[in-house]
Amino acid sequence: MEKISYVIPVYDEEDNLEPLYEQIKSVCAKVGGEYEILFIDDYSRDKSLEIIKSLAEKDPSVKYIAFAKNTGQSAALYAGFQHASGDIIITMDADLQNDPADIPEMLRLYGEYDMVNGWRHNRKDTLSKRLASKFGNRIRNAVIKEDIHDTGCSLKVMRASMLKRIKMYKGLHRFLPAMMRMEGARVVEMKVNHRERYSGVSKYTNLKRGYEALYDLICVRWMQKRYLNISIRENNVGS
Template sequence: MINKISFVIPVYNEEENLKRLYNEITEVANSLKYDYEILFVDDASTDNSLSIMKELADLDDRVKYISFEKNCGQSAALYAGFQNARGDVIITMDADLQNDPRDIPKMLEYYGEYDVVNGWRYNRQDTWAKKIGSKIGNFVRNWLTNETIKDTGCALKILRADMVRRIKMYRGLHRFIPTLMRLEGAKVIEVKVNHRPRAFGQSKYTNLKRAKEGLYDLIAVRWMIKRHLKIKVKEKNV
């Protein structure tokens, strides 16, 4: 049962996208008939993103924001959002308008039976270099973590809030949220979603940066999987 949805949106220099994103989210959220909030997490943007968040919050009390003193990265922004969100369901998405909020009703059909509904950008609107880099990255991650996720980098996810708050988040580990939640017992499914070309702003990652950081993260997650405690109690008297 869903009581309240929290949209958690990490933001870094997305001033041209925020108002349109807000309009798209509210249009979909109002059609769902659930109570909801939109939580923007500003990762120390250097443009007018924070001012726009404040403007939206003044107009709509369902809009909340957190602003970092210095840039901490996407994992930190998501972690702060998870810890401050008040919903029992959390929906994450990027602020760059490439995720389509209209996919959310279809994804919610799987929530309940599954604790994680992960978007799969089956028709990505990115450069060939980015697509190839992503395919290689997903293959290596799945091979070393014994996963089957086709698109771990898709930001559009529906997450069970009490479960995602239990995972340990470190810099860069936002790419492994489905895997980390499986360690907590989550059931995970991937659903095909729309992906739109970026109209404004610039991508914050290059293939080289993503590969370099991803290698460190992958080693850490593999260690966590290997060392994860799987305890089955035979009997107890406590």
């Protein structure tokens, strides 16, 4: 482990950013080593970008990318992955529902595994959202032969070299465990804390999420079936 990049998509989270920053800094002090905190502002309509810039002015470890138009979470994550300088990438939401305090324990699993996926075992969401997520995960696992309980959990620890090889499309952030496995990653799931939203509102509805996830599921299954798994026995290239 040389450097950790915290990649955090942001869309209208002005009241959550400073508390999140402080919590991440506290974790960084415990973990030690080099790090960066990379915020990707997805064209927020509130003061999110202004707050991020203020944090960056006082702390050189804070970096940011600001989109020229609202593009979505997958695009924000992909931009973060491509611009992250760490060999480990940690993702989380900016709404304070993910708990940075889980990160040291997740890092203990890293090395033996290339991806540690959070599992919100005791979710603090509405009943309808919890039921929809549980149903969606079961369908997803059945179709793409996965065993992840909570692929939608944004708290993830991933090997950057594998992650950067993945070509992201809209909606595919929900399938990162499967996409990482296609790159040869060893994936494990860990129960993590989940907190009630401190401020702001959810950006998704069950109907929208369900429709998009079904469409994406078909695409991911197609990619799994068509993935080129090349194994070279020997060569004399470069000799």
